[in-house]
Each structure stands twice: as C-alpha cells, then as structure tokens.
C-alpha cells in the first residue's frame with residue numbers, strides 16, 4: 274500500500290518539519306510527499322483554483338483520497354486506523370491525503386475526496402497539519418500491527 278501526501282507549500286528546516294520527519298521515518302508503508310506551489314502572485318480565488326489543479330494532478334489515479342479539512346469529520350485514532358485498515362484489506366493500492374494552503378482547499382478538491390477528515394474545528398497552520406497527520410499515520414500503523422504505542 275502506498276500513501277501519498279499532496280500538500281501546498283515547501284517545508285523548511287525547523288522544529289515542525291523535524292516532528293513531521295520523526296514520524297514519517299517510522300512508517301513501514303511506502304510514503305511519498307508531493308509539494309505543490311504556485312510562484313505567481315495570483316488573487317486568492319485564482320490561487321486556490323491553481324492549487325486545486327496542482328494537488329489533483331499530484332495524486333495517483335484511482336487513489337482513495339482523504340481531504341484534511343477543518344469542516345471534515347472528527348475521527349478517533351482507532352477509527353482513523355480502521356479506515357486505513359479497511360482500504361488495506363480491500364487491496365486499495367494508493368491512499369492520498371491533501372492539505373491546502375492559506376486559503377484552504379477549493380470545493381473541487383473537497384468533492385473529489387472519498388473522505389474529508391478534521392483534526393478539530395480550529396484552524397491549524399498547514400505545516401503543522403503535516404506533522405499531525407504524520408503522527409496519526411504512525412499511530413494507525415501501530416494500532417493495525419497490535420503494537421502498544423497507542424493506548425485506549
């Protein structure tokens with residue numbers, strides 16, 4: 274099973290990226306980060322549209338697509354692991370996650386998503402969402418493997 278993260282922006286060295294990398298390095302799943310960035314200064318609506326195109330282009334065809342969105346569904350870590358486990362058991366080859374930029378995800382990306390999940394109703398900086406996702410993926414891997422990292 275391959276996991277792709279398509280995300281707006283380029284990660285820079287620093288503590289948030291260190292946390293992200295700490296967990297990503299511990300994943301046994303094949304993991305691919307695809308960063309997208311529009312260099313032209315565009316008005317917000319155009320920028321969001323352009324980012325949507327680049328994000329959707331960065332996702333493997335046929336992937337189960339998960340949008341990270343504050344308006345999405347709140348899952349427990351066990352439910353998140355179960356979602357990934359069901360895809361794994363149904364031989365889904367590719368799972369992709371998308372994280373938007375400062376103005377969020379365009380509706381087109383939200384409606385293309387198989388699932389939309391939230392890390393709470395508060396807005397997090399997009400680089401912190403990468404770190405949160407990385408930890409939850411590691412936690413899901415541990416839950417699915419029966420490893421005691423996660424405690425209910």
Ligand SMILES: C[S@@+](CC[C@H](N)C(=O)[O-])C[C@H]1O[C@@H](n2cnc3c(N)ncnc32)[C@H](O)[C@@H]1O
Nearest residue numbers: 341342343372373377378391392393395396397
């Ligand atoms: C700075 S936020 C954008 C906020 C923007 N106002 C919006 O309406 O989505 C950048 C990205 O981080 C992710 N994000 C931020 N907060 C989140 C949360 N609570 N749950 C899930 N994803 C979140 C989303 O992918 C969002 O597009």
